[in-house]
Amino acid sequence: MACSAHASNSEKKVPRMKSEERREQILEAALHVFARENYHGATTAKIAEAAGITEPVIYQHFKSKRDLFLEVLKRSRKDMIEWNTKVLAKHDDPIERYQGFTDxxxxxxxxxxxDSAxxxxxxxxxNDSDIKAEIRxxxxxxxxxxxxxxxxxxxxGKISSRHAPQVLARIIHGINSHLSWLILVGESRTQDxxxxxxxxxxxxxxxxx
Amino acid sequence: MACSAHASNSEKKVPRMKSEERREQILEAALHVFARENYHGATTAKIAEAAGITEPVIYQHFKSKRDLFLEVLKRSRKDMIEWNTKVLAKHDDPIERYQGFTDxxxxxxxxxxxDSAxxxxxxxxxNDSDIKAEIRxxxxxxxxxxxxxxxxxxxxGKISSRHAPQVLARIIHGINSHLSWLILVGESRTQDxxxxxxxxxxxxxxxxx
Amino acid sequence: MACSAHASNSEKKVPRMKSEERREQILEAALHVFARENYHGATTAKIAEAAGITEPVIYQHFKSKRDLFLEVLKRSRKDMIEWNTKVLAKHDDPIERYQGFTDxxxxxxxxxxxDSAxxxxxxxxxNDSDIKAEIRxxxxxxxxxxxxxxxxxxxxGKISSRHAPQVLARIIHGINSHLSWLILVGESRTQDxxxxxxxxxxxxxxxxx
Amino acid sequence: MACSAHASNSEKKVPRMKSEERREQILEAALHVFARENYHGATTAKIAEAAGITEPVIYQHFKSKRDLFLEVLKRSRKDMIEWNTKVLAKHDDPIERYQGFTDxxxxxxxxxxxDSAxxxxxxxxxNDSDIKAEIRxxxxxxxxxxxxxxxxxxxxGKISSRHAPQVLARIIHGINSHLSWLILVGESRTQDxxxxxxxxxxxxxxxxx
DNA sequence: GATGAATGAGCCTTCATTCAT
DNA sequence: AATGAATGAAGGCTCATTCAT
Structure with a gap:
């Protein structure tokens, strides 16, 4: 969305970018459009517009819309895993840690x-097997x-062993997941x-x- | 693909039906198609085919595809609430009851x-506000x-009051919801x-x- | 190009046609457009326009542009074979017959x-194997x-057996074929x-x- | 796919070349791509790739794809005329000569x-008048x-004058032409x-x- | 001389929806 | 009540071609 800091001749429109940079920018724009408009609702035209480019540029970086979507997903995954890692390292006390996880x-x-969430x-x-596999x-x-x-x-020995770790993990993660799903549908009343x-x-x- | 075990007077193909009956039949067919192919993937053509009718018939019973989807949702809601009511009435012992709820x-x-789930x-x-409202x-x-x-x-006084009822409900319902979401993406390894x-x-x- | 002889209410544009009739009409229109503009030059838009319909109608009768092209080819084949049969039956005297063939x-x-030719x-x-097979x-x-x-x-014993029948056939057919190819490129000087x-x-x- | 056995100073990839040389290289590559993929199937991208260069280079040597095609055609024409001249000079005996022509x-x-053929x-x-003129x-x-x-x-007085020379020429050339057309569509059964x-x-x- | 980046135009195809019968 | 025929509006994707570097 922000443009050229180095390019100076401000007469034409679209700034030339290095391939890697543009790719990253398209992924970023696509993330927002996909998250807000769904897979089908997110047309390549909307994505291009959000990235401030024309449609064909998308196809210089990604094979197809589906491919772009998959790449966005992979980026979100990395992002989420990294975030979790960081959060789990934040508190020494385990209970605070898992509470913090929810926070x-x-x-x-x-x-x-x-949007990444x-x-x-x-x-x-x-309804695409590769995409579903990525989710799983x-x-x-x-x-x-x-x-x-x-x-x-x-x-x-820092927390009770009354319940199996995978059960607790499933519950914490499951609830989190469910809550983020509620956010998607606009539920905000009970959140806090x-x-x-x-x-x-x-x-x-x-x-x- | 075949549906109605309760509906009876459908002989073989596209017979004249009472309006209410036909409407029901379309809703039933649409439910399966929507659940399996998503909103956008479920074309009116596929729905009509699944219902054994032609497309225009759909528009005699529903204003639009979106309207049809909303009606299917409402039907699923009724179905789910009824089911829950029945399940919650099944066991006298509360703990068995909430366990049974998950079962x-x-x-x-x-x-x-x-498909209803x-x-x-x-x-x-x-991404339609009416639909989101229905979900919420x-x-x-x-x-x-x-x-x-x-x-x-x-x-x-039959169960512990340690946790607020809405928390327990949110947890039970949230996990259930999350698990059904996992089914949607094909996760079946850890289910049982x-x-x-x-x-x-x-x-x-x-x-x- | 000619329209409804039976339909009378001349206020709207496109006349409703029976499926078979329309299919035939599309084939006819497509033949002309393909023959004059080539496979790639003949866009579905041009074909639809030539048939006096909108593009989607084409797809109610043919799977794809390629499919349409193949059907047009098959029609041309039938046409040509029938024509040849008729011509070969015209003269009793073989020499007149083969001369007539060229005529x-x-x-x-x-x-x-x-255009069929x-x-x-x-x-x-x-460059499509099915199409090439059809030609062969x-x-x-x-x-x-x-x-x-x-x-x-x-x-x-009505004509000389000096040359094998397949050689003579190849020569007559080959020359004919070559001449029709010349027509395609507009050669008309030496024709007659x-x-x-x-x-x-x-x-x-x-x-x- | 590899071409030039005569061109010598091409080291490995995209080296600076003299204009004339590069032009020749593009024509050679374009010939193969056009012959194998047709005019529309032969994209400038494929041609550039076959020539081991990038697309814009093509436009430094040729006004447009159409222009390039025309130049390739002219080159093929020279090639074919030269070849014919050489072949017709090979045999003293006329009959052997015309037989050799077919061989x-x-x-x-x-x-x-x-590919040139x-x-x-x-x-x-x-469907371009200049191109058709070139063919004629x-x-x-x-x-x-x-x-x-x-x-x-x-x-x-070395061969019979029973038939006009232009007829014999037309027959020999026409059959040859037809046979090469058969090759194009993959007919190879009866060739030999x-x-x-x-x-x-x-x-x-x-x-x- | 060469390239990486960008695009206008357009193509084939699909879909929800309507209308005449 | 039901259908066959038709379409406006897009959508994903490709291609020849141009610029700035």
């Missing part, structure tokens, strides 16, 4: 990178990340207190008696 | 009326149904044991110490 | 169904028709006397000494 | 410069070359014996009784 998830899905709900309805893999990856972290906390409730619940369930 | 939810989303994931990406309302209704039931059980784990978890969290 | 070929390629030159450059098969069929006829004349020369040549080569 | 034509269209069938369907002129030139040669042989038959036919028709 930060809220921040991620509503503020920091809302929305992509997964959108992707789920595309990502879901698995996030779940594993969280499960391992919880298991470690248990093994270190829900997160606080969940944090209290997490503490309660994990605390060593 | 039956699994049955509903995978066997009994899978899938509609919600599909609907979430249509339905989600609210289900949540309220469950919350009230749990609150009653607490008031009757997950349900058992969840039931144990529910019991554990609700049991009076 | 009528000229008439066919320049007047009666010029042109299709083959156009088709030869489409047609060429074979015409050649066989002529070869058999010549062989019979020889066996009946060439046909007379050829007829004399044929007589000379076939006459029993 | 060498076969060699030319199938082995030595197949194919250009003419491709060109015939481009070339056809005329070849025909004249052959006619003159045959006329000389007749005047020298046909050439032998034709040679026998030529001898028979030209021999002085």
């Amino acid at each position: 930060m998830f809220k921040y991620y899905t509503t503020q920091f990178n809302r 929305m992509m997964w709900a959108v992707a789920a309805t595309v 893999d990502t879901d698995d990856a996030v779940l594993e990340q969280l499960t391992n972290n919880i298991r470690n906390s248990m093994e270190e 207190w829900v997160y606080e409730d969940l944090k209290r619940f997490i503490a309660d369930v994990m605390r060593k008696d | 039956m939810f699994k049955y509903y989303t995978t066997q009994f009326n899978r 899938m509609m919600w994931a599909v609907a979430a990406t249509v 309302d339905t989600d609210d209704a289900v949540l309220e149904q469950l919350t009230n039931n749990i609150r009653n059980s607490m008031e009757e 044991w997950v349900y058992e784990d969840l039931k144990r978890f529910i019991a554990d969290v609700m049991r009076k110490d | 009528m070929f000229k008439y066919y390629t320049t007047q009666f169904n010029r 042109m299709m083959w030159a156009v088709a030869a450059t489409v 098969d047609t060429d074979d069929a015409v050649l066989e028709q002529l070869t058999n006829n010549i062989r019979n004349s020889m066996e009946e 006397w060439v046909y007379e020369d050829l007829k004399r040549f044929i007589a000379d080569v076939m006459r029993k000494d | 060498m034509f076969k060699y030319y269209t199938t082995q030595f410069n197949r 194919m250009m003419w069938a491709v060109a015939a369907t481009v 002129d070339t056809d005329d030139a070849v025909l004249e070359q052959l006619t003159n040669n045959i006329r000389n042989s007749m005047e020298e 014996w046909v050439y032998e038959d034709l040679k026998r036919f030529i001898a028979d028709v030209m021999r002085k009784d």
